[in-house]
Amino acid sequence: MPKFKPLREDQHFLLPPTLDEFVPAGHLARVVSGIVDEMDTSDIESKYSRLGQNTYHPKIMLKLLFYGYAIGVRSGRKIASACETDTAFMYLAQMYGPDFRTINDFRKNHSAEIGACFTQVVRVCESMGMVKVGTICIDGSKLKASASAKRTKDEEGYRAWLARVEAEIEKILSEAEETDRAEDEEYGEKRGDELPRELGEKERLREKIKEAMRGLKEGGKVNSTDPDACFMRERHGVIRPAYNCQLAVAEGQVIVAAEVTTCAVDSGELAPVLERAEENLDQEVETVIADAGYGSYDNYQYLDEKGKEAYIPDRDFERARRRSPQEEGDRYHKDNFRYRRRENLYICPEGKALPFYKRRVSDEGKVARKQLIYRGVECSGCPKRKLCTKQKARTIVRELREELKEDMRERLLSEEGKRIYRKRMHTVEPPFGHLKHNLGYKTFLLRTVEKVRAEFKLMCIGYNLTKIWRCMPAEGTA
Incomplete structure (x- = not known):
C-alpha cells in the first residue's frame, strides 16, 4: 500500500469551478461582497463617462479595498498581486485583474465618497443591533505620516x-x-x-x-513630501510628522465616527467627532466618555449646554485624587481649599476664610480667560503662612467656569461614575489596538489630509466589516 496520496498537478476538471466555490461558506469575503452589493454607490458611478474603454465597476474596487484593509493588505501592488493568487480576492474581483495603478487611482480619486461608504457601514451595524447608541467613547491616536522628518x-x-x-x-x-x-x-x-x-x-x-x-x-x-503633516509627539515621546486620528466608538466596539486632524491636541476635536457620530447614527448620544486629553472648560460647557452626561477628567484629576492632605507640602494645595458656593468664598485647611477679592481676565495662553480672585484676610497672624504662601496673603484663582470642573470631578468620583468611566478602556482602546498592532496600521500610505482621511476611513470600514462578520451566525446555525 503506498505511503502517500498521489500527486495531481495535471488533474483536469470536467467543469470549471464557479466563483461561488472560490471561498467557503461564512468567509469574510462573502460578508464584504454582500454588504457592498447593497450599498448606494451612485455618487461614484456618476463620475464615470460612457465614452472610452469600459472600466471596472466601482463595487468591485470597493470590495477589494474593504477586504484588503480588513485583513491588513492595503498596498495597491499587493492587492493587485492577490487578485492573481488569492482565491478570496479572485472571488471579489470576479476574476478581473485590475493593476496596482487602477487600484491606487480609484482610492485617490474617490476619497470623499469613501466617507459616505463608512456611514453606510455604520448604519448596517446599527440595523443589526450591534450599536448601543446611548453611550459613546472618544479617543485619539497619532499615526505617522508618509513623510520624512528631514523634509520638514x-x-x-x-x-x-x-x-x-x-x-x-x-x-x-x-x-x-x-x-x-x-x-x-x-x-x-x-x-x-x-x-x-x-x-x-x-x-x-x-x-x-x-x-x-x-x-x-x-x-x-x-x-515638502506631505505639506499637511505636522510634527506631533507620539506615546513613546517620539516627535515626527503625523496625523491625529480620532474615533468615536459605541458600546459593542463599533466605530461610529472616524476623523483625522492636523492638530496635535485632542481637546478641540471632541465637539466635531461627537457631532459626526450623531450624524452617522442619525440619533442623539446621551453619554460621552473620554480621557483627560479632552478635559477642558470649553468641552464641559459645550456638553452641559447640549444636555449630555459626560465623564471626562481634567488633566489634574488623577493627581488631585491621589494627593495626600496629611503631607505638609500638599496640605495647602488649592485642591484642599473648600469652596462654598452660597457664600462665594474659600475655607483654607486651617479653617480661615478667603472671601472674593476681584475679577480679572488672564491673557496667558492662546485664549483670554475670565477668572475670580479670592484672598485671605487672616493670613498675617497664621503660624502656617510660610507653608501656605510666600506672599502677605494667600490667594486662590478660580476660573469663571470652575463649577463645571467641580461637578465633573464629583460625578467621576461617585461609584456610578467609576463604573461608567471604566467602560472607556474596554470600548475605544480595542479598535485602536487592533488597527495599529494586529493589522500594523502605524503609518499612512497616502499624503495630504484629504487622502489620509479617506485612508483612515478605509481602515475603520475594514474593522467594522470584521465586527459584522464575527456577529453573523455560523453557517447552518441560524
Missing part, C-alpha cells in the same frame, strides 16, 4: 536648500555646456542635444521646494 523645514531652511539645489543645477548645466563644446569639436553637426538625467531630477526637486515654500505660514514649518 522653515523658510530659512528651504531657502538654504533651494540655494544648494540651484547651485547643483548651475553646475550640471555648466558641465553640459562644456561637454557640448567638446562634442561640437569632435562630431560637428551631429545630434547630441539630450539633457543630462540629473538635471531633470534636480529641476523637479527645485519645483517641489518652491511649492513647499508657497505653503509656508509666517514662522511655521512645512514638509
